[in-house]
Amino acid sequence: MRRLAAAFESGAKAPHSKGVCYDAFVPRILVTNDDGIYSEGLRKLADALRPQGEVIIVAPDREQSAASHALTLNRPLRLLQLEENEWIVDGTPTDCVNLAVLKLMKDKRPDIVVSGINFGPNLGDDVTYSGTISAAFEGALLNIPSVAFSALVGEHFSFDRCAELAAQLTRLVLEDRNPEIVLNVNFPVAEFNGVKVTRLGKRVYSEGVIERLDPRGRKYYWIGGDPPTWRPGEGTDFEAVQGGYVSITPLHLDLTHHQSIPRLKYLEETLGHATRKA
Helix, strand or coil, X not given: CHHHHHHHHCCCCCCCCCCCCCCCCCCEEEEECCCCCCCHHXXXXXXXXXXXXXXXXXXXXXXXXXXXXXXXXXXXXCEEEEECCEEXXXXXXXXXXXHHHHHHCCCCCCCEEEEEXXXXXXXXXXXXXXXXXXXXXXXXXXXXXXXXEEEXXXXXXXXXXXXXXHHHHHHHHHHHCCCCCEEEEEXXXXXXXXXXXXXXXCEECCCCEEEEECCCCCEEEEECCCCCEECCCCCEHHHHXXXXXXXXXXXXXXXXXXXXXXXXXXXXXXXXXXXXXX
């Protein structure tokens, strides 16, 4: 991870090639997303990665934004091949990774899972909702190095610029190969000022539930509110993209708050007697 970060922060770029140039190693690259199979971000990312290896696309058949890490367990899933090395799934991004790794690619697993490029950012607390990032987490659970890419959208936005840098980072991750760390990458809107390795920022949510009536007078609801704000914080992903930098945040699946374990040890004795038989 240190070598990967140093390479990017020093401005190192992977050499461009028209074909695969990994000596004898031709990586298998699984590409997925949560915006669905017809997303421009998915297409641009896959095109940029093809010079690096064999690209296999397995993506939802429709938008699955905010699907988080959901698995479909209450109905069967359909897997449909559209063309060579391209499938759609009528399920979540996590379903897509599972079917790809455990079914389609079971004889030769992917060397990396690449999720995105999401149409919109995944910063701070939003990572807990993101289907884009959850697809990468599923790759990590399956012991595969994984990266999630998302982009802020606005004037002067370009998926091409994002995809080019995403391909460079993917090559570095293939060399580093640490499945325990998921990289959450967010691209700023305009030209990049550089790259920063960051921590998650803190989003201030504007809570709100919007109530409406349908034509029959029955109530229905939209979950939403005002646009989010962010708590100021040095070294955060939000600060980086606001400054025009590409943010790379290392994430991991261990949700344990390790600092609290010593402080809570007293509960073993305080409550322990209630669990012991007389």
